[in-house]
Amino acid sequence: MNAYVGTSTSRVDGRAKVTGAAKYAGEFAADGLLHGFVVEATIARGRIARLDTSEALRVKGVVDVLTHAHRPPLADKDEAWKDEVAPEKGSPFRPLYDERIKFNGQPIALVVAEDWETAKFAATRVHVEYEQEGFATDLESERDKAEKVDQPHKPRGDAAGALTRAPVRHEADYVLPTEHHNPMELFATTAVWDGSGGLTVYDKTQGVQNVQKFLCSVFGKKPDEIRVISPYVGGAFGSGLRPQHQVVLATLAALALKRSVRVVLTRQQMYSLGYRPMTIERVALGAKPDGTLDAIAHEAIAVTSRYEDFSRNDTGWAEQLYKSPNSNFSHKLVDLDVSTPCDMRAPGAATGVCALECAMDELAVALKLDPVDLRLRCYSDRDQSEDLPYTSKQLRECYARGAEAFGWSRRNPAPRSMRDGKELVGWGMATGVWEALQMPVAVRIVLTANGHAEISCAASDIGTGTYTIVAQVAADALGLPIDNISVRLADSTLPQAPVEGGSWMAASSAHAVLRAAEEIREELARLAKAMPASPLADLDAANITLTDGMIASSDGRGAAVSIADVMRHSKLERIEREKLNQFAEDKSHARNTHSAVFAEVKIDEELGIIRVTRIVNAVAAGRILNTKTGRSQIMGGVVWGIGMALHEETVMDHRFGRIMNANIAEYHIPVNADVHDIDLIFVDEPDDRINRLGIKGLGEIGIVGVPAAIANAVYHATGKRIRRFPITLDKLLE
Amino acid sequence: MNNFQYSRASDVADAIRLLAADPGAKLIAGGTNLIDLMKENVERPSRLIDISRLPLRDIEETADGGLRVGALVPNSDLAYHPLIEQRYPLLASAILAGASAQLRNMASVGGNLMQRTRCAYFYDTATPCNKRSPGTGCSAIDGLNRNHAILGTSTSCIATNPSDMSVALAALGALVHIAGPSGQRTIALTDFHRLPEDKPHLDTNLGSGEIITAIELPPHGFARNYSYLKIRDRLSYAFALVSVAAALELEGNAIVEARLALGGVAHKPWRSLEAEAALRGQAATPDHFGRAADLLLQGATARSHNGFKIELARRAVVRALMQAASATPQSQAHKKIA
Incomplete structure (x- = not known):
């Protein structure tokens, strides 16, 4: 039954958002909450020669200033710092780890004070001396140093030869600049100290379980000692896929001081996080006069940091779109003294397809088509x-x-x-x-005897509407009005979900809901058939459906019992099922x-x-x-x-x-x-x-x-x- | 942001006294620029003297038929005041071309005159800037200068004044009323802001301990033939690459009087009496407008990224004068440059 799926159902969280009832990471309160303000490096490369926090520490209201030389232990192996979205190759950035400066804007100290303004003021009283080193941040002047990275799209035929022979060809560079996400909500973390070593971490993130595992590994904590919650996210667009500086810093400070700590980045400081990397896209197209392609060659040269190789598929998209017997794709990176880029809406495609489609337009002009x-x-x-x-x-x-x-x-x-x-x-x-794409996601459904269902899953809703579509799919699958469905998301203790990204969460979460609901339907059908004088007794369980709060014959002949009656008869308060989605293996x-x-x-x-x-x-x-x-x-x-x-x-x-x-x-x-x-x-x-x-x-x-x-x-x-x-x-x- | 003392001035004389008593003090009214600069540690006043409750909010007619506008009149109130809309629509239009409704509600007339450049280096305390830290050098001259000045620059600063309102006031020949320790004085708006020369840290000719009390608009408002044309990187909420305040008095198609000022191109609103004189007595044609633009832009100098502004300014001047001549001023509400 499709009462909700496919309709224009309004956001189930809309009212909470417009009334301010929806709480974001930087809005959770805690007793004795401290506030951290980040001090950033002002050079692009070098080392901290001297970091003098004494004046900042003398400011009334300042509790501590954490630096690489004054902090609790942090993991020392790269593997411990690799979250589920980290590039395969590289050594992830570690805030306040050592005296090395890897990019301008790098956090080098966290001033922790009783209030945010004091912390911000005292941050200006942290004095830093650097030993600067030569650096490079300009992709175009460093273009010659580009090095090729592995990409899935393998060459076919002989693109270079075909391009030489092509009667009509077009070749050009397209330059896409660095771009930043600028979500409306500032990056923020409130780390709430539980008094005995555990933390509840409210974080702006696209993946609470990713952050939870990352924090446990970076801080050497057991899984039950850190819980990460992120019920609402005011936009992220990829910038919240990886755990960001502020969550490490807030957690570090909470563990150091054994108190609850909030760290909110300023808008300016958010430019030190990830970004869409500047990319030079070289596209060459060779065509026959009839307007069919004989060769496609697409090379991308993009920025990455010196410590991680971040790359996405910029060049392979022509394989999805245009027939060509010869093709060649290559993605190159230039290491620069900048922070590592990250995913930003349609990473790779937004830039690569832009170049490809401009080139196709130029080819159309050349072909007069x-x-x-x-x-x-x-x-x-x-x-x-x-x-x-x-x-x-x-x-x-x-x-x-x-x-x-x-x-x-x-x-x-x-x-x-x-x-x-x-x-x-x-x-x-x-x-x-x-x-x-679709990824493994699990969902738990708890159906209670009053005909309400709670759906829970660790997935984030980053503003895209995950709460709403989960409720829609559940309402239809359980045959309940959508008002009887409540959805809990983005708590690391809930059933598993990967980061919310790549456009995969709708399909992934919906099918987990479907599977869990299916088990509940089967259980209800079994119970309904077993009831004394059940009108459904003779029906095969497969022919029993849930609709309008009833357990009913799917042939529509009116035989039905209410969910409430069945559960009362069965002396059940609740039926709970948790299921992982399953998609048929299909590589064809x-x-x-x-x-x-x-x-x-x-x-x-x-x-x-x-x-x-x-x-x-x-x-x-x-x-x-x-x-x-x-x-x-x-x-x-x-x-x-x-x-x-x-x-x-x-x-x-x-x-x-x-x-x-x-x-x-x-x-x-x-x-x-x-x-x-x-x-x-x-x-x-x-x-x-x-x-x-x-x-x-x-x-x-x-x-x-x-x-x-x-x-x-x-x-x-x-x-x-x-x-x-x-x-x-x-x-x-x- | 640094800690600071806060005082509320009880009257203008009190404000002057408080200013004189503390060389690090700054006046605050709407605070739309000063607070931002304090948050960035660019401005570090030892004391804020709150003048927002002083009785400088009147708009009244002067004996000669002009208008006197109190320094604390909010930008929005000024733009939507019936006398401004009727008699000085160029000023109303320029104000509405700037900032956002929220900022205009807070910003005062005097504060608008005092707003500081939006040069990125001025805002970034990690980079050299002669305006922020005299003697450290100008990062923009050989750096990112796409938004910087093409006229009246010096070897120590190429910053622009960001105000839209001031550009219209310059064209209209407004006066600035000032009170200070040695009494009251009045200067032309075109003399209020200064060129950077070797003291770019000084934006204006306001003396120490002085306070703007009002601006005065002369009787002639050019209400029939005017236009404020602002060219920027998006259609709203951005500072001008180039803006033009154009005003004409016409008899038939003959120009009796012309006013022309540019914004976004210099350390102050840029006006050329020579260019205006060249228009007087001429027919209102694109050719004559182009020649006036050339005179206005005499001496314009391109840096590495802002050369386009010279030609853009020339074309914008011609367009704005055409809009003025045809009594079809640029609308600040339509999503289109006419």
């Missing part, structure tokens, strides 16, 4: 890397529906051919692609979500001011569990895509190795005035192969393709191809 037509000529019904069909791929329908809604057929292909007063009008499009199909993005820009010809006046994003992502939260997801991705195209850039002064726009006044993201019409289409994509409910996930797909569609529209409007993002007006005036 319509950009949609070119993509259809190159359309691949198989994942070429593994030579597999897809569980489902309604990308053709995305192109068709998107183009229809946008009015693409009215496009004059000539650049600078469309105009509206002083503004040049440009229409561009691009393809989006992401993975449809590729799993992806797809989209077609159409963008209209209007550009003031004299002044270079760009407005994105329309976006149509047609998305094929399996079954949409909730059309309301789903639309919000895609809408957020589109707006972010506008930011990637036109606004976002973390600017560093490489003479200092310092970020110079570490605040949201100068780090520009789109404001309301920059956002116009956004039309979202969910293309119907039944998929009974990927999983039982046909769910693929929506977290990332919304942003992919958007920056390229806008860049391509800018070209169509102006005839200028801007390959260095963001496309600011000075680049058009050049």
Whole structure:
């Protein structure tokens, strides 16, 4: 029964959020709570020669100043510092571990005081002397030092040879800058001391169990000594996947002082956490005159830190989209004196597909083909890397529906051919692609005799709507009204879940709910059949369903008993089941979500001011569990895509190795005035192969393709191809 | 943020006395810029003298037909005041082009004149900056200077004044009323802010112990033909790359009087009497506007990243004057540059 799945059910946590009842990590109270403020390094590389905390310690209200020379023990093996998302290769950063400075903004001391203002003030009284060393933070000047890393997409055929022979070819560098997540909620941890060595840690994170295991290993604690809770997260977008500085520092201080400690990072300090790495994407396409591809070569050169190799799949996406007998992909890293990058919405794809889709647009121009037509000529019904069909791929329908809604057929292909007063009008499009992943997640359902069910799982809801979709799936599976469902998430003591990321949590959690609910249904059916004079006695358990609070014959012939009656007869207060999701092992199909993005820009010809006046994003992502939260997801991705195209850039002064726009006044993201019409289409994509409910996930797909569609529209409007993002007006005036 | 003393001034004379008694003291009204700077340890006042309750909130007509605006009138109140909307819409428009509604509600007129540059190096105490720490050097000259000045710079500073309101006030020929230990004085707004020269730590010509009590608008408000055009990296809530306050008095298509000031390009609102004189008596055409722009931008110097501003400013001046001439001023509410 589908009373809720597939509907526009409002967020079950919406009221708590808008009334302030929802508590975030930095809002939990504790007796005698202390406040920590982070002191950061102001050089990019070197060592701390002298760290004088005496003046800070003399400030009234300061309890202690923790430094590498004054702290409780921390694990000394890299393995202990590797959380479940840590790069395979490298030595994770350890806050306050030793005197080495690895990046500008590195935490070097934590001032702990009775209140936050005192701690902040005293932080300015910590005096540091450094021995500076030579450093490098500029990817472009260090580009020659790039080294190749392993990537799953292996070369096919002879791309270099095919490119040389190709009658039509396009090759260019596309430069994507460093970007920061800037979630609205500041990174914060409240570590509550239990009086006997244990801690309850309220943390802003995308994975409480990841943080819990990490803290236990870093601080040598037993699993039952640290509990991590994160009931609400005010956005994270990947920045909360790995345990961040503040959780280590708050825990360190709580253990050192045997008191509860809160550490809240400032907006500026959050620029010392992870980021989307600056990447130079070199794309080469070789085509035949008929608009089919003969060669694709995509090389990415990205920033990483000197201590960890962070890389994502920037280059392999063409394998999902375009037929080509020859292909070559390579991902290279340049080690710089910066902190390690991290995942940021659609990591790899947001940048790599941007370059690929700009290149495809340039190829369409070279071939004198319509950009949609070119993509259809190159359309691949198989994942070429593994030579597999897809569980489902309604990308053709995305192109068709998107183009229809946008009015693409009215496009004059000539650049600078469309105009509206002083503004040049440009229409561009691009393809989006992401993975449809699913991970092991367990869920516990407790059904009580009054017909209420509590669903619990360690998964986080990072604002995406996990509470809501879990409630929807549970309500349908248990045949209960959604108001009878309560959902508990993001407590490390709850059934297992990985970090919330990669667009995998919807499918993963929903199918765990389904399995646990199935066991409850079986138990209720058994009990119902066993009741004296049961109307269901003669039915096979498989033909008994849960609906409207009743245990009923699934043939709809009216034979039914209420859950309450059955449980009362069985003298049961509650039925509890915990199940891990299970997905059929299937390596015979590729799993992806797809989209077609159409963008209209209007550009003031004299002044270079760009407005994105329309976006149509047609998305094929399996079954949409909730059309309301789903639309919000895609809408957020589109707006972010506008930011990637036109606004976002973390600017560093490489003479200092310092970020110079570490605040949201100068780090520009789109404001309301920059956002116009956004039309979202969910293309119907039944998929009974990927999983039982046909769910693929929506977290990332919304942003992919958007920056390229806008860049391509800018070209169509102006005839200028801007390959260095963001496309600011000075680049058009050049 | 450093600890500081707090005093509440009982009247203007008291504020002056308190200022004189403590060389490290700063006045605070709305605090929209000062508090930020204190949080960043850029400003470290020993004392804050709260003037927010002084009776400087009136907007009254002057004998000659102008308006006198108290220094503590909130920016929002000024922008939406009927007399400003009717007689000085250029000023209203410039104010609404700046900041956000919340900031404008808090920010005072006097505080707006006193706001400091948004140069990233000025804000970052880990980098050299002559404005913040005299003698340490200017990081912007050979650094990131995309948002920096193209006019009136010195070898010690290329920062810009971030105010929108001041640009309109400069064009309108506003006066600044000042009270201080040696009595009251009045200076032209264009003389209120200064160029950096070798003392970039001084933003204004306000003397020690002095306080802004009011601004005065002359009778001529150019209410018919004006425009405030602000060009920035997004359509709202960003500081100007270039902004233009343009005002014309026309007879038919002939220019009787012209006012022109630029924001985002210098250490002060940039006005050129020569450029305005060149427009007088001319027809309101793009060519004449372009020549005025060239005069206004005479001596403009490009650094490594801000060269685009020269051409952008030229085009923005022409556009703003065209908007003014056609009595179709730039709207600050529409999501579009007209």
